[in-house]
Amino acid sequence: MEKFKTLTSRAVPLPIENVDTDQIIPARFLKATHKIGFGENLFRDWRYQKDGTPNKKFVLNDATYEGSILVAGENFGCGSSREHAAWALADYGFKVVVSSYFADIFRGNALNNGILPIKIDEEKLQRLLKHISENPNATLHIDLENQRLALGDIGLDERFDIDAYKKMCLINGYDDIDFLISKKDVIKTFEAQNH
Amino acid sequence: MKKTLFDKVWDAHVVETVPDGPQILYIDQHLIHEVTSPQAFAELDERGIPLARPDRTVATADHNVPTIDQHLTIKDALSRKQVEMLTQNCTKRGVTLYGLGHQYQGIVHVMAPELGITQPGMTMVCGDSHTSTHGAFGTIAFGIGTSQVAQVFASQCLLLNKPKKMRITVNGRLNDNVLPKDVILYIIARLGTNSGTGYFVEYAGEVFENMTMEGRMTVCNMSIEMGARGGMIAPDATTFAYVKGREFAPKGEKWQKKVAHWQTLPTDDGAEFDMEHEFDAADILPMITYGTNPGMGIKINGRIPEMNDASFDKALQYMGLEKGQSLINHPINYVFIGSCTNSRIEDFRMAASQIKGKQKAKNVTALIVPGSQQVAKQIKEEGLQEVFEEAGFEIRQSGCSACLGMNEDKIPAGEYCVSTSNRNFEGRQGPGARTFLASPLVAALTAVEGKIVDVTEMELV
Numbered sequence A: 001m002e003k004f005k006t007l008t009s010r011a012v013p014l015p016i017e018n019v020d021t022d023q024i025i026p027a028r029f030l031k032a033t034h035k036i037g038f039g040e041n042l043f044r045d046w047r048y049q050k051d052g053t054p055n056k057k058f059v060l061n062d063a064t065y066e067g068s069i070l071v072a073g074e075n076f077g078c079g080s081s082r083e084h085a086a087w088a089l090a091d092y093g094f095k096v097v098v099s100s101y102f103a104d105i106f107r108g109n110a111l112n113n114g115i116l117p118i119k120i121d122e123e124k125l126q127r128l129l130k131h132i133s134e135n136p137n138a139t140l141h142i143d144l145e146n147q148r149l150a151l152g153d154i155g156l157d158e159r160f161d162i163d164a165y166k167k168m169c170l171i172n173g174y175d176d177i178d179f180l181i182s183k184k185d186v187i188k189t190f191e192a193q194n195h
Numbered sequence B: 001m002k003k004t005l006f007d008k009v010w011d012a013h014v015v016e017t018v019p020d021g022p023q024i025l026y027i028d029q030h031l032i033h034e035v036t037s038p039q040a041f042a043e044l045d046e047r048g049i050p051l052a053r054p055d056r057t058v059a060t061a062d063h064n065v066p067t068i069d070q071h072l073t074i075k076d077a078l079s080r081k082q083v084e085m086l087t088q089n090c091t092k093r094g095v096t097l098y099g100l101g102h103q104y105q106g107i108v109h110v111m112a113p114e115l116g117i118t119q120p121g122m123t124m125v126c127g128d129s130h131t132s133t134h135g136a137f138g139t140i141a142f143g144i145g146t147s148q149v150a151q152v153f154a155s156q157c158l159l160l161n162k163p164k165k166m167r168i169t170v171n172g173r174l175n176d177n178v179l180p181k182d183v184i185l186y187i188i189a190r191l192g193t194n195s196g197t198g199y200f201v202e203y204a205g206e207v208f209e210n211m212t213m214e215g216r217m218t219v220c221n222m223s224i225e226m227g228a229r230g231g232m233i234a235p236d237a238t239t240f241a242y243v244k245g246r247e248f249a250p251k252g253e254k255w256q257k258k259v260a261h262w263q264t265l266p267t268d269d270g271a272e273f274d275m276e277h278e279f280d281a282a283d284i285l286p287m288i289t290y291g292t293n294p295g296m297g298i299k300i301n302g303r304i305p306e307m308n309d310a311s312f313d314k315a316l317q318y319m320g321l322e323k324g325q326s327l328i329n330h331p332i333n334y335v336f337i338g339s340c341t342n343s344r345i346e347d348f349r350m351a352a353s354q355i356k357g358k359q360k361a362k363n364v365t366a367l368i369v370p371g372s373q374q375v376a377k378q379i380k381e382e383g384l385q386e387v388f389e390e391a392g393f394e395i396r397q398s399g400c401s402a403c404l405g406m407n408e409d410k411i412p413a414g415e416y417c418v419s420t421s422n423r424n425f426e427g428r429q430g431p432g433a434r435t436f437l438a439s440p441l442v443a444a445l446t447a448v449e450g451k452i453v454d455v456t457e458m459e460l461v
């Protein structure tokens, strides 16, 4: 996994609540046997019209907005546990998702794939959404070490929470597999004693 | 300290607690299938690491397989590739595979219990949310994402925070015609689809004590539909009798030792739960869902509630139903009896007993999809096959089928289906398909009548 320390980027606003994983990546795209390539179908049914042409009104098809930060409405990532949702976001190029609430399983899946989910309170989320919608060039600054999300233009400088272990993983570009492999001996001993 | 069933099994599997972080939980048994494993195998390849315990891993092909002509090459290219990848990966990594055509192939949550792979006191995982099914044996069993499948491949462990504990007690005697499916649909309707978030559930009380293992599996299967990680039921004589003698069950002296251990697992008197709910069996009637999540359920002779809420309206609009409406006599063109919730032999016996000597209604397409090859074999041996065939039902080969509509078995857009599966989400059984979740009894009688009938006070044959 790539190391994550700080990120300065423009952001893409998605002011929709309860974005479920079926919207992020519809079930019919789950037949693939690799993790890459899902970005093409990210938000497929919002991004494309029934005839396959791009829906110009959808934010990802609007060249005004760009960046590796997605700012979305409350309860992002609810529904099916499919990790493909996190792969699709990562493959598309998102490194951070900001929302006022994340579904549990999605949050875990995101962290396991190097995407940082940042939870901020609803009022600040609305301010953020409004500002980036109106000022597509606004840049956000994220500092994982100090757990801060800042947008100078509107005087936003927020501390966000992250589990100490997960933070360590992201900063070192470690994932759970690397960590578990480093624990091989302890696991072997446990196996020998218990099984 | 007084411990719950969940505590006892969990604590016995903690390898280490990371300071300020999660716990390393040892996994006894890992089940895999074609849809959520390829990326995890690829992870091993990319890192150049071995599969830690192939001997604790068992595979089957179920989600994306056809239910007709399983002996032929799969027609859909992507499905074929997924199934082939599973075979290649299992061969390469030394994993036992019950693939298409194998006598043990089946839906992963039907296959493992019937082979005695599922045993009390174990930790079990699978890249499928209905892994909670195995909790019926007093097992900690839950669904995981593909990254976690890779973690288990690499280390036979998972990094997890211990969930909170909830107990749901149902005492009393069940009414006539109330099946385990009705019990769990009732619980979810009462508590809601988010009530279990962050919890592991224990089902306790007379109703579950008196249930067969098949019934307990139906209940635990749907724990995830109230948002819980999993659900479990204390192992008892019923559990031991079910496991005993099965292919992978311990034998001889080992068996005695295991049973002695399993008997220590039930929750201690006075052990504490973070949340408790209690229901009276007498209040439960045959159930059916009317909306687009499993919590939108009513007693079959009840009426759709009158609620003013945008998502409620959206659900009813999708279903083509009205507030305050009764579902009795609602015409139905499709009936699906299958899925890991209700595709065990007991379910088909129940259905067959109601169908025997009758004909399905002309308008109905009725699908019988056994949960496994073994169940399919039993259906034949017990003479149920003739009953279904004579009644005009279509018997398919085993797999997930119309539960998720990933293969060709889909319900057409706009059509209603009474289904014994576990999810009635928009498009779950096919784009635009409208699902009513119910028990195998309700499903069988619907197929015969061509419409939903009130089974509440019916005298059954």
Ligand code: SF4
Pocket (backbone or CB within 6 Å): B062, B063, B107, B108, B109, B128, B130, B339, B340, B341, B399, B400, B403, B404, B421, B422
């Ligand atoms: S039958 Fe349905 S719910 Fe069960 S494992 Fe298959 S797809 Fe999942």
